[in-house]
Amino acid sequence: MTVSEDLFARALRLIPGGVNSPVRAFRSVGGAPFFVKSARGATLTTADGRELIDFVCTWGPAIHGHNHPRIKAAIADALENGTSFGTPNPYEVEMAELITRFVPSIQKVRLCNSGTEATMSAIRLARGFTRRDKIIKFAGCYHGHSDSLLIKAGSGALTHGHPDSAGIPAAFAQETVVLPYNDRAAVEAAFAANPGQIACAIVEPYCGNVGFIMPDAGWLQHLRIVTAKHGALLIYDEVMTGFRLHKAGVQGLLADESDNCGRGAPTPKNVMPGEGTRPTSTPLVSLSTLPDLTCLGKIIGGGLPVGAFGGRADIMDMLAPLGPVYQAGTLSGNPLAMAAGIAALRLLDEENPYTHLDTLGQQLRDAVLTAAKSKGLPVQVPQCGSMLSAFFTPTCVRDYATALTGDARLFAKFFHTCLAKGVYLPPSAYESWFLSTAHDGPAIDRACEVMNEAIRDL
Numbered sequence: 001m002t003v004s005e006d007l008f009a010r011a012l013r014l015i016p017g018g019v020n021s022p023v024r025a026f027r028s029v030g031g032a033p034f035f036v037k038s039a040r041g042a043t044l045t046t047a048d049g050r051e052l053i054d055f056v057c058t059w060g061p062a063i064h065g066h067n068h069p070r071i072k073a074a075i076a077d078a079l080e081n082g083t084s085f086g087t088p089n090p091y092e093v094e095m096a097e098l099i100t101r102f103v104p105s106i107q108k109v110r111l112c113n114s115g116t117e118a119t120m121s122a123i124r125l126a127r128g129f130t131r132r133d134k135i136i137k138f139a140g141c142y143h144g145h146s147d148s149l150l151i152k153a154g155s156g157a158l159t160h161g162h163p164d165s166a167g168i169p170a171a172f173a174q175e176t177v178v179l180p181y182n183d184r185a186a187v188e189a190a191f192a193a194n195p196g197q198i199a200c201a202i203v204e205p206y207c208g209n210v211g212f213i214m215p216d217a218g219w220l221q222h223l224r225i226v227t228a229k230h231g232a233l234l235i236y237d238e239v240m241t242g243f244r245l246h247k248a249g250v251q252g253l254l255a256d257e258s259d260n261c262g263r264g265a266p267t268p269k270n271v272m273p274g275e276g277t278r279p280t281s282t283p284l285v286s287l288s289t290l291p292d293l294t295c296l297g298k299i300i301g302g303g304l305p306v307g308a309f310g311g312r313a314d315i316m317d318m319l320a321p322l323g324p325v326y327q328a329g330t331l332s333g334n335p336l337a338m339a340a341g342i343a344a345l346r347l348l349d350e351e352n353p354y355t356h357l358d359t360l361g362q363q364l365r366d367a368v369l370t371a372a373k374s375k376g377l378p379v380q381v382p383q384c385g386s387m388l389s390a391f392f393t394p395t396c397v398r399d400y401a402t403a404l405t406g407d408a409r410l411f412a413k414f415f416h417t418c419l420a421k422g423v424y425l426p427p428s429a430y431e432s433w434f435l436s437t438a439h440d441g442p443a444i445d446r447a448c449e450v451m452n453e454a455i456r457d458l
């Protein structure tokens with residue numbers, strides 16, 4: 001028995017499914033998960049001493065690679081002064097200053113402990129502010145596991161074949177209107193059918209939880225205009241994309257009019273020749289893309305547990321203690337998590353690695369496309385910056401339904417061949433792959449080689 005097998009057997013007796021987050025369990029690709037004893041740069045070292053090139057990057061946070069010396073030093077420094085105070089601390093102020101400086105739509109911000117807390121609280125705030133109950137979400141977008149949001153939620157829920165969770169009262173689910181991503185008519189129809197009742201629309205502006213999907217040109221702008229017209233708030237869930245695609249998240253890309261990583265409006269170039277197309281004619285509406293509220297997490301914790309939500313000051317001031325919307329947290333603004341996050345954000349500010357990360361992302365995308373092409377295998381590889389994923393399908397993937405046309409069985413085979421050759425991809429066809437600045441050089445070259453071989457063997 002390997003060390004991982006022994007650990008998993010022990011875990012299975014005491015932890016449901018042996019894991020503390022379902023998608024770690026390998027259910028969608030088969031087999032048992034491995035345990036990791038350490039991680040550095042782009043490499044995971046398993047409990048059995050195997051080294052793997054990691055494209056999960058702790059599901060997004062590790063944009064600087066694992067165990068970056070600057071982040072480690074920042075945590076060590078903070079540790080000298082204590083782990084939690086239960087009073088305001090100076091790190092919280094610095095974090096709030098960094099976030100509001102990088103993300104112009106955020107005038108005020110509240111820090112919490114996870115992305116789930118951020119989205120849950122932003123929804124409550126939107127309901128309190130508008131005095132309306134219904135919300136719009138989009139199929140395949142994952143916003144954490146709170147009741148109103150865990151409906152057609154992609155990610156782990158989809159991987160396990162349960163697009164909706166048990167345990168959510170029908171009365172709660174009725175308050176959530178679920179629409180197809182990238183569908184303008186559906187948004188207009190939902191507002192027409194629920195006049196004066198919709199508090200907000202929440203969206204992953206680039207969707208990363210059903211594989212990686214980009215918005216059609218102009219779709220986010222349309223969503224902004226329609227929500228504003230009906231007095232509803234627009235919430236961008238940038239827990240995954242915040243600080244990953246641009247220092248100001250997707251809203252930074254859009255405001256720069258550099259949608260699709262500066263490559264202009266999304267084009268079918270990530271699609272096999274002759275396959276699907278995207279509408280590209282709508283002009284981008286500069287600045288009219290900014291959301292009322294934004295949710296953050298993952299990268300802003302530098303690998304420690306953090307979430308944040310922020311936006312217009314008049315809305316944020318509805319929060320307790322100023323206003324009637326209650327939200328709280330014993331460990332919110334925790335000094336260790338703040339110190340790690342501040343170090344991570346400062347590094348991004350200094351290095352501005354986004355163009356470089358996009359080059360690495362394109363290298364990986366091209367390796368998959370080229371290998372698939374020479375084998376005559378249809379594949380879609382949407383990619384922007386350090387996020388991408390591969391759908392084994394001839395269909396252009398632009399929403400939840402088309403994402404499901406991807407051949408998950410073929411992905412599972414691809415996944416296991418890559419893993420056997422030392423490359424760790426997310427253990428599900430419906431998750432984004434992540435790159436870090438540490439993937440530069442030999443790691444990316446080796447990964448391209450392995451993916452080429454794995455596709456040849458499919």
Ligand SMILES: *Cc1c(COP(=O)(O)O)cnc(C)c1O
Nearest residue numbers: 114115116142143144237239240
């Ligand atoms: C990961 C994620 C969340 C949930 O964050 P947790 O820290 O896991 O609770 C919410 N929204 C999006 C877009 C995410 O990717």
